[in-house]
Amino acid sequence: MTEEQSYEHEELLTLVANGDESAFRELVMRYSGLLYTYIYKHIESKEASEELVQDVFFQIWLTRESLREVRNFRTYLYVVSRNQALNAVKKMMRDYQRHQEYQQWEQVPEPEENHLKRELQLSIIEEAIEKLPPQQKKAWILSRRERLTYQQVAQEMTISKETVKTYLQHAHQFIGKYLMDRMSALLLLLWVK
Template structure:
């Protein structure tokens, strides 16, 4: 019996599978802390561990009908979360390498060497200036000061979740602004500059 699901938890899973939100809250409360500790050991990041736990439980809720077939929920939870955590780490590593390459290539050029680069940076500054004040502050603290979500939250008095939403919104706004205002030839030239050495 030790490696199988307990009868009371099986009942809870069946309720969740049937769409019972209260039962889902109970399931989350019973497992999220232990799961967070497990994921922290893998990622060595409290921030990433929290995101993985939230993503995993969201995934469980979205595919809740499959819970009726689960025989060992804890093992199921740990396997799903470990896979998700490793995928997140791989994605993060790729993004860091990609960002570093872009920064190194951009740093190797000056606006005098390529006027299109000056246009890009000018549009970037303009896009940041167009952000709402609080969103702009959060974006600059993250991208320029390299602060983490929790550090920004402490400095601004915002919740961590709000900081995350502001950053996502700012990134989307800046990308849209630059894409809609930059000359297509500039995009091609910038793409050549940044990715020709890949």
């Protein structure tokens, strides 16, 4: 590598660290193919690899100020991608576990009391979904009922994947709080009787 190329590379990182979006696009163009190949070798899923590349560069943009201290960007890129991949695997495991629990929950015959409690929870969740702002509601339905990926939801709604994540986080928080509030109130009423 020549002295000039090294300087261009350092200058590029400095520009990105300062918030220069065109420099960031250049950084993405330079490294996204390399990163995709690296990730794909490990997970062998085109869609998941593309999603992880996007997540890695999104994380780099969020923490761009730290690029000033980076001496070896390739190593930095691999460390960030490894961390993102580990987080993605943990999330997939949690989702798989929830799915398994949901299937077991659906298949096990329940005593009448548990069945009524579950029906009540489901109806309260439906109420909560109806009270969501329209965009959050649409994102939640596409993601949870139609089982679309964040990227597919983003394309369907013509918004960014990060906006989908934000909508779903807010929706989950609202639904969880709504369910807890309603169930607590109902349990209190039943206990008082």
